[in-house]
Amino acid sequence: MRQARSFFKPSALALMIACSFSAQASAGQAITGVVKNAQGEPVRNARIHVHGRQQYIFTDAQGQFRLSAPANAELHITAPGFDGQYIQIADPASPLAITMQPGGQIERIIVSASGIHKYNLDMATPVSVLTGEQLSRRTEPTIGETLKKQPGVHANYFGPVASSPVIRGLDGPRVRILNNGLDTGDVSRTGPDHAIMADALTTEQIEVLRGPATLLYGSGAIGGVVNVVDNRIPRQLRPEADTVVETRFNSVSDEKAIAVNHDGSRNQVAWHLDGLHRHADDYKVPHFTNSDGEHSDHIDNSWVETTSLNAGVSYIGSRGLLGFHAGRTESEYGIPGHDHAHGHDGHDDHDDHGHDHGHDHGHSSDHGHHDDDVFAKARQNRFNLAGEIYDPLAGIETIALNLGYTDYEHSEIEDGHVATFFSSKTLESRLTVEHEPLAGWHGIFGYHLLRNDYKASGEEAFTPNTETTSHALFVLEEKRFGDLTLQLGGRLERVKYHADGIEFGHQDHDHSHSHSHGHDHDDHEHVEASFTASSLSAGVVWEFQPGFSWAFAASRSERAPGASELYANGAHLATGTYELGLAYVFDHHDGDIEPNRDRFYKEVANNFDLTFRKFDGNLSFTYNFFYNRVNNYIYLTDTGLSMDDLGGHGHDHGHSHDHGHSHDHGHDHGHSHDHGHSHDHGHHDSFPVLQYRQDNAILYGFEFEMGYYLDQAQSLHLFADQVRAKVRGGDDLPRIPPMKLGAEYRYQAQNWSGEIGLTRYAKQNRVSSLESRTSGYTMLDATLSYFFDVNDVEMTAFIRGTNLTNRLGFVHSSFIKDDAPLPGRAITLGLRARF
16 A cells, blocks of 8 residues: 555645646736748748747748737747747737748757757757658657667667667666656666657657756666657647648568547647557568578567557646646567577466456467567556646746656566566656746756656566655756856756565575665565765857857766666576676575675766757758766676576576565565576576676767758758777777768758668677677668648658668667668658648
8 A cells, every 4th residue: 555655646746736727817918920931921830939838839821820928928939941039029919020031951949858948959968859751751660760860879679679779878777768758667678678668650759868868857867868759748729620640551571550640729728639550570681690590581570569549638728738648558569589498387377467468369370470489568558647837926937747657567478378577657747847037047946756666577577576766856057148058957866776575595694784885685575775866967058150059068967776787686588698786796606696795886977068060051060079987887797607507596596486466575485486497497507697787987979960951952961970888998888889870862842852861880899798799781761752732631652761772780789689680671651641
């Protein structure tokens, strides 16, 4: 009962916002206007945003708009292909006449993850944004593959079914994956074979904050943030309903996908509906030889089937908004490269969890996989509540609450049985207060809560059941000094872990373990650890002349070790390794695993970014150089041992096979605690034993992108990035992506658009002792789109080709690179209708 009460206690904040919202009297004045281009033609779908609010509206077909705003409000106006404008309202009674000027290559886009409504070109830290036509061209079934051409971004590619972003060589617990500013609530950061529960096909834009973004999003964002932005909680009243239906077919996997997005409003109520269904069979690849010496032209067990439905509704008034969203996603996908040859005894234990994991798997023949293939069945229910109050108190512009709850379950199925089961329940809330300028400083402060209840059981349950609670206070401020904009921020965060069912072996343990270590061990009941992490940042943007700017950002960010980094203890079948956390030490004499009596340390990242931008005229570019010095960097290192060295205790290292699903919660420790090794232990004897350790590390590199307009219709683009990462004074860190270099030609006319480009991934020779070198490869991609109208319905037909030369490419940052090369030549046909 303790957990249930704590999970839903913060809903009182939502009630407070709702009551305050309803009590607000109507205020603000009606502002009207029209937006036109330099030729006097109306600009449709220009976005009008009131500074200090998340609320915004779009212009209609005549370029007209109407909104409610304070008499002295500042409006931000943006539209694709135009420079953004800032308009200070002087006389609310007079209609505004706004003329948009043609923009440079780099479009001004509001970055919602910035926290203070910053445009991408005004941020001190580097950011990439995919939106509109560019997002449509890049969309893939996974977020990692969708973003991998962005400067500084690669993917940890676990075949086409699961691929998470790698930012500047960092991924996993160092990169936060967000949906509208809140965590996606899945388990994609605990294992590379776990898919992200977000899809680009139903998304408006995806934002990538490169470098530490810990101030707003916590220590898990020490490497960066990926924010998937959609309109599931509507924040605008539209002059007319908007519906988009898109369907796609991809030849490389016979993928069939359909997505629907609908937005509408009436009076003060706005609503949103979206749905997605995707079905794909095993992916074809160029002919290759896998790690077992077998020849193949496809990736076995790489099929995927996903369905999602979402609905949201908001009440939008002159003094605030209140919105709610509910959604469900179900996904089944094969797990390529997964080890099958372990025993399956004890499956009946999993059938008693009280969950319906869908043991009727009669779909197997539809996907063409064999009965012994391993596949995942995941489902997530997600609920969000958002509220904003405008001008509630003197000196306060906005009070905003963003609250989300996700209930996620993930089963890995073998031979029709649940071999491994994961569940994750996450409650997250962020209360933000935006104040009016005070001595020239404008910004936000607030409180951030995150609670997660993670459970795992079965053969790949190498991490224990863990409850995580994080409380944080944050502040972010900025002030202009002429051409200079100074940005300062800070965060103080308290993280606590409560892990159940841990065993260290058969030794007698000292229960008086020092509390100065920041953790308290109880061998059979639970282990608790708590950390206080603080982060500070400072940045300056200097627009030394119109269209040119320098930006410099420095930050000191702390990250508490993650639960898996502390308590992992078992065979990780997806990576073919046995992992040990920081909480353990291995006794080389008798093969026992014992408590680690040394102190655990927080990671401390000292990061510097220097950026030079030109964003005006026919030539636009961005250079970025970064240097990140990380103290106490946590990473897996080879112990030189294998599971055979665990001796007679190989079945007894870690947590119960029945994690948290029985009512005993680990008290019955006389039973066998196997992770799949004891049934067929000999097969896993060759698994190397890897241990998390802490050392000092250095990561540095650059990112570059450039665009040059040949004329109004044609442009050339270049992009490149590189990162070096190594232990300070020692070896290279594992799975660091190689240098990437790309060139594209784009054509944009009234009825036609297209692009053709080459992307070169260099060979990676700088490797750790755990990995092999990876050869380089070049990909040729092209897209052609045709825009036309049918009975007032805007239609887009497109054809896209990827890897047109059918090159064999192995992803160095992938855990299964030798068994899962990139897909071969693929032709995608699509049709999009907007009405």
